[in-house]
Amino acid sequence: MIRIQQLKLHTGHSEAQLEEKIRKTLRIREGENFSYRIVRRSLDARKKPELFYVYTVDVSTKGEKALLRKNRNKHVQESREVRYSFPEPGSEKMHCRPVVAGFGPAGLFAAYMLALHGYRPVVVERGMDALQRKKDVETFWETGVLDVRSNVQFGEGGAGTFSDGKLNTLVKDKYGRNRKVLEILCDHGAPEEIAYDAKPHIGTDLLIQVVTRMREEIIRMGGQVCFHTQLVSAEPAAPLGRDAEEGSLSLVLEDTLTGKRREETTQALILAIGHSARDTFAMLRDRGVPMEAKSFAVGVRAEHPQSMIDADQYGTKEGADRPDGLPAAAYKLTCQLPEGRGVYTFCMCPGGYVVNASSEEGRVAVNGMSYHDRAGRNANSAVIVTVTPEDFGGEDPLAGVEFQRKLEERACQAGQGKVPVQLFGDFCRGKISERIGEVKPQIKGGFSFGDVRGIFPEEIGDAIERGIREFGRKLPGYDREDAVLSGVESRTSSPVRILRDEGLESSLRGLYPCGEGAGYAGGIMSAAMDGMKVAEAVARKYRPFDKDA
Ligand code: FAD
Numbered sequence: 001m002i003r004i005q006q007l008k009l010h011t012g013h014s015e016a017q018l019e020e021k022i023r024k025t026l027r028i029r030e031g032e033n034f035s036y037r038i039v040r041r042s043l044d045a046r047k048k049p050e051l052f053y054v055y056t057v058d059v060s061t062k063g064e065k066a067l068l069r070k071n072r073n074k075h076v077q078e079s080r081e082v083r084y085s086f087p088e089p090g091s092e093k094m095h096c097r098p099v100v101a102g103f104g105p106a107g108l109f110a111a112y113m114l115a116l117h118g119y120r121p122v123v124v125e126r127g128m129d130a131l132q133r134k135k136d137v138e139t140f141w142e143t144g145v146l147d148v149r150s151n152v153q154f155g156e157g158g159a160g161t162f163s164d165g166k167l168n169t170l171v172k173d174k175y176g177r178n179r180k181v182l183e184i185l186c187d188h189g190a191p192e193e194i195a196y197d198a199k200p201h202i203g204t205d206l207l208i209q210v211v212t213r214m215r216e217e218i219i220r221m222g223g224q225v226c227f228h229t230q231l232v233s234a235e236p237a238a239p240l241g242r243d244a245e246e247g248s249l250s251l252v253l254e255d256t257l258t259g260k261r262r263e264e265t266t267q268a269l270i271l272a273i274g275h276s277a278r279d280t281f282a283m284l285r286d287r288g289v290p291m292e293a294k295s296f297a298v299g300v301r302a303e304h305p306q307s308m309i310d311a312d313q314y315g316t317k318e319g320a321d322r323p324d325g326l327p328a329a330a331y332k333l334t335c336q337l338p339e340g341r342g343v344y345t346f347c348m349c350p351g352g353y354v355v356n357a358s359s360e361e362g363r364v365a366v367n368g369m370s371y372h373d374r375a376g377r378n379a380n381s382a383v384i385v386t387v388t389p390e391d392f393g394g395e396d397p398l399a400g401v402e403f404q405r406k407l408e409e410r411a412c413q414a415g416q417g418k419v420p421v422q423l424f425g426d427f428c429r430g431k432i433s434e435r436i437g438e439v440k441p442q443i444k445g446g447f448s449f450g451d452v453r454g455i456f457p458e459e460i461g462d463a464i465e466r467g468i469r470e471f472g473r474k475l476p477g478y479d480r481e482d483a484v485l486s487g488v489e490s491r492t493s494s495p496v497r498i499l500r501d502e503g504l505e506s507s508l509r510g511l512y513p514c515g516e517g518a519g520y521a522g523g524i525m526s527a528a529m530d531g532m533k534v535a536e537a538v539a540r541k542y543r544p545f546d547k548d549a
Helices: 015-026 064-070 105-116 130-143 177-187 204-220 278-286 306-314 399-414 424-429 458-474 524-541
Strands: 002-010 034-044 052-061 076-078 099-101 122-124 224-226 229-237 248-255 261-266 269-271 291-293 296-305 334-336 342-349 353-356 366-369 378-387 419-423 447-449 484-489 496-498 511-513
Touching: 002 015, 002 064, 015 034, 015 052, 052 064, 064 076, 099 105, 105 177, 105 204, 105 269, 105 524, 122 229, 130 204, 130 353, 177 524, 204 224, 229 269, 229 278, 269 524, 278 291, 278 399, 278 496, 296 306, 296 342, 296 366, 296 399, 296 458, 306 378, 334 458, 342 366, 342 458, 353 378, 366 378, 366 484, 378 458, 378 484, 399 419, 399 484, 419 424, 424 458, 424 484, 511 524
Parallel strands: 099 122, 099 269, 122 224, 269 511, 419 447
Antiparallel strands: 002 052, 002 076, 034 052, 229 248, 248 261, 291 496, 296 378, 296 484, 334 342, 342 378, 353 366, 419 484
16 A cells, blocks of 8 residues: 555545545556545644645555655655554453453543453443433433433443543553544444544534444444442452462442442453542552542633634635534644643533533533534633642642632532533623623523632633633634633542553552543543553453353
């Protein structure tokens, strides 16, 4: 295969024009056949309003070696893509099925890979299946009555299900896991362009279908998936069999609907519980599982008209149609304040909604989501400031959780139980807003005017104000008076890291901390890739589970 990079075409180009460009670049004669696969497509808006797509493609044609020998174009090279491969199984006997706790992207991909390779995992997920969960979440947004068992954080697909479904990651991927995750998602109904778009995105509506299909496939391959089943205890158990070198774990699982408990034994517990499983973190800390507090970020969600963002990013007039069927535009902004705090936008949702993403009574947390068409009238993004263990106070590894809880309690008070909202102008003046301006909030769940700034320690409130003012210099209008801010954005990543060794195991043998909650991922893709990595670690140690054992 030959790889061509930097193939540049106007955004409105046709497939034939792309083929023609490939033919010309490789000097393939008219009538001679070739096939190609798009590896990557990114948007080049440096000469806006003239907009281009820049492609990387892999081409298969006759006489590739000769073509490469004659080639003088530095953007044309032999394709050396690393294809993902799952490791050969280890030699230890698996006496009972591996257990995956948590069915977010990390648990989903860990379970999928294990099931695919004959390990027949048992998945336990405290929340409900995606369809029931969708009903529960919509009821919460309509009535304000939270189900602590089934919500935006807990249930099939994890925190990623009610999300924008952005699928980009900064994780370097020399083993091909990134591509494999995207391929698996496509095999289960995700649109094919996610495999090559520089900013791939699925959206809540499609994600629900994709995770449901992956679960069906896991079951078809011999896995078992138990919803409303929470891991409530994990303790060392006696070694199983003569050739089991290390101890196994005794687990207690609770049906969250009936309260009934049962026990399960396993040699491999993949702990993929996400960043909001505060009770499970506490249980593990109390059992002496090594963990430490880690930095994360807190702030607000900011809403602006999507047409304002499109105009800035695409160079069009505000209110005009987007050119060439381009999607709602995204942005990313950062600034470093002189005192050392960094402020940045995070998890930006073009054409999206702010959502009440709470999972505990008396506490309010927000986040952002979108549907596949990203057709909402507003763009929203978190505007956040990094907080470190020094901000939390105390030595407890879960001090960051308590810090989050305090902010979420203040947000709940500020919004009288609903999402508190304040316009940016009023945020700066320290005044509770009385009316909405031109930016109409697009919020899933009730909201009310409140003191959003008052949620934060003074220094963080100041940093948010100064950050937004600075962003206004980079993206005109970002600091408009009527930009809508809501709070609190507190679940940006895990406040804790559960330590693991080179074999990805905790010193509580048999426990494999995994994904975002354990501190090894931040986002859907990196969590899914960590799930694969941990499944590989289990497979490297054990032979596939033998059902007749
Ligand atoms: P999670 O997805 O949090 O999954 C953990 C699962 O474990 C949950 O389903 C939970 O119910 C279950 N669980 C917890 N404790 C237990 C227990 N004791 N027993 C059994 N089960 C348990 N990231 C992106 O990359 N792009 C986005 O566009 C994006 N948008 C987001 C929008 C929203 C509203 C939210 C909330 C998050 C968003 N994220 C996004 C972040 C992304 O969802 C997370 O990074 C990702 O889901 C982390 O994956 P995970 O599998 O590690 O954990």
